[in-house]
Amino acid sequence: MKYFSTRGAGPVSLDEALRKGIASDGGLFLPEQLPTFAVADFDAADSILEVAAVLLKPFFAGSSLQGDVEGILDETFSFPIPATALPADDQNVSMLELYHGPTAAFKDIGAGFLAACLSRLEGDVAKPLTILVATSGDTGGAVAAAFDGRPGMRVAVLFPEGRVSERQEHQLCCWSDNVLSLKVRGAFDDCQSMVKAAMADQDLSSAHRFSSANSINIGRLLPQSTYYADASLRHFRRTGNKPGFIIPTGNLGNAFACVMAREMGLPIGPIILATNANRTILDYFDSLEWLPRTSLQTLASAMDVGDPSNMERLRKLIGEADVLRDQLGVASVSDDEIRAAIRQDFIEFGFATCPHTATATHTWRQLEPGLARQHDWILVATAHPAKFETIVEPLIGEQVPLPQELEEILSRPAHSVLIEPNLASLAASLEDVG
Numbered sequence: 040m041k042y043f044s045t046r047g048a049g050p051v052s053l054d055e056a057l058r059k060g061i062a063s064d065g066g067l068f069l070p071e072q073l074p075t076f077a078v079a080d081f082d083a084a085d086s087i088l089e090v091a092a093v094l095l096k097p098f099f100a101g102s103s104l105q106g107d108v109e110g111i112l113d114e115t116f117s118f119p120i121p122a123t124a125l126p127a128d129d130q131n132v133s134m135l136e137l138y139h140g141p142t143a144a145f146k147d148i149g150a151g152f153l154a155a156c157l158s159r160l161e162g163d164v165a166k167p168l169t170i171l172v173a174t175s176g177d178t179g180g181a182v183a184a185a186f187d188g189r190p191g192m193r194v195a196v197l198f199p200e201g202r203v204s205e206r207q208e209h210q211l212c213c214w215s216d217n218v219l220s221l222k223v224r225g226a227f228d229d230c231q232s233m234v235k236a237a238m239a240d241q242d243l244s245s246a247h248r249f250s251s252a253n254s255i256n257i258g259r260l261l262p263q264s265t266y267y268a269d270a271s272l273r274h275f276r277r278t279g280n281k282p283g284f285i286i287p288t289g290n291l292g293n294a295f296a297c298v299m300a301r302e303m304g305l306p307i308g309p310i311i312l313a314t315n316a317n318r319t320i321l322d323y324f325d326s327l328e329w330l331p332r333t334s335l336q337t338l339a340s341a342m343d344v345g346d347p348s349n350m351e352r353l354r355k356l357i358g359e360a361d362v363l364r365d366q367l368g369v370a371s372v373s374d375d376e377i378r379a380a381i382r383q384d385f386i387e388f389g390f391a392t393c394p395h396t397a398t399a400t401h402t403w404r405q406l407e408p409g410l411a412r413q414h415d416w417i418l419v420a421t422a423h424p425a426k427f428e429t430i431v432e433p434l435i436g437e438q439v440p441l442p443q444e445l446e447e448i449l450s451r452p453a454h455s456v457l458i459e460p461n462l463a464s465l466a467a468s469l470e471d472v473g
């Protein structure tokens with residue numbers, strides 16, 4: 040399998056696409072051609088691991104990782120990803136729970152797969168690869184957890200002092216010696232500039248073998264198609280219906296993986312993108328003009344994206360807005376609607392949803408009645424509500440029980456190093472990574 044940039048550069052191998060993250064012409068990597076499947080191709084695949092093996096093997100053709108696919112998938116899909124039926128009158132609706140990984144959010148799956156691949160490609164105990172991540176919250180924890188304790192790999196996580204919640208901070212700071220947690224006296228933008236400056240510095244770069252685990256890396260996307268394949272196959276075998284998916288969407292990585300799965304022939308019905316008040320995608324479908332903008336802060340903060348990177352992949356794979364809007368639905372959900380949905384979910388379902396997941400439950404309740412009845416629906420839950428307890432608990436009037444995975448993380452000792460927002464401080468602290 041060969042990979043090309045959305046802007047034309049290539050071809051490169053999977054190994055090179057994983058190593059580079061972004062193409063030399065600034066574009067994003069996509070496979071030359073998606074493999075296609077019939078439902079029967081998965082007849083022998085009972086578990087999500089077996090589905091992953093059928094679905095993802097073609098992407099490894101010609102890669103030096105080809106012989107390691109099983110091990111990579113074992114490490115990636117090491118926790119359950121169930122679709123749980125929801126109580127709903129006359130409707131078949133379920134929730135796809137993507138939050139049973141080590142940091143209780145769906146990014147654990149992409150980060151886990153990328154870490155499993157990169158450590159096999161680049162792990163070197165004598166001269167470790169150093170992954171630099173700037174984070175405003177969720178991504179850093181998932182990346183740290185994925186690379187935690189991997190020989191020949193190190194991670195430096197940079198986060199802004201006082202700008203992440205207590206629980207989030209703990210998740211960035213409770214890992215083994217190969218993860219360096221750096222609390223920066225500055226804002227998220229400072230963290231990001233420091234990472235860029237470090238990558239651009241020749242001496243530092245070669246001394247530490249810098250790499251990134253950026254969300255645009257193809258290694259973060261590919262494994263995500265697996266849970267859409269698995270959930271749709273299970274549903275289709277049981278009911279004969281192709282379920283529709285409603286997906287909380289920010290940078291469009293998770294939803295793009297669902298589109299890929301449908302393109303590959305999986306039994307998937309309508310796909311609806313649930314965004315927060317950041318309306319870039321909705322406005323593009325309305326006006327046919329792509330107008331990225333600066334992001335607005337919302338309660339669903341991990342979706343605060345005004346210029347979703349993966350739109351470039353979607354336009355390359357499917358087409359421009361006039362084509363896209365026939366194939367995808369999109370909704371924009373305000374903070375007030377998110378609050379109302381969290382309350383309503385608690386009353387109707389008996390459990391709370393996180394602010395991101397609430398954009399999907401709200402969108403489902405607002406579906407035009409004909410469309411709602413015409414399909415079965417799977418609402419995608421991207422994080423556990425206990426990660427956002429300061430938002431959720433006041434709305435439902437009680438505590439959200441901690442899931443086991445978060446309890447485990449929060450019970451570990453945490454440690455971080457406070458640094459100034461400049462390259463010299465980052466360089467000095469990197470000398471200490473174990």
Ligand SMILES: *Cc1c(COP(=O)(O)O)cnc(C)c1O
Pocket residue numbers: 144145146177287288289290291292293294341342395396421422
């Ligand atoms: C990252 C994230 C999203 C958005 O996913 P994209 O792939 O960026 O669209 C939604 N919910 C949660 C909890 C996230 O962490």
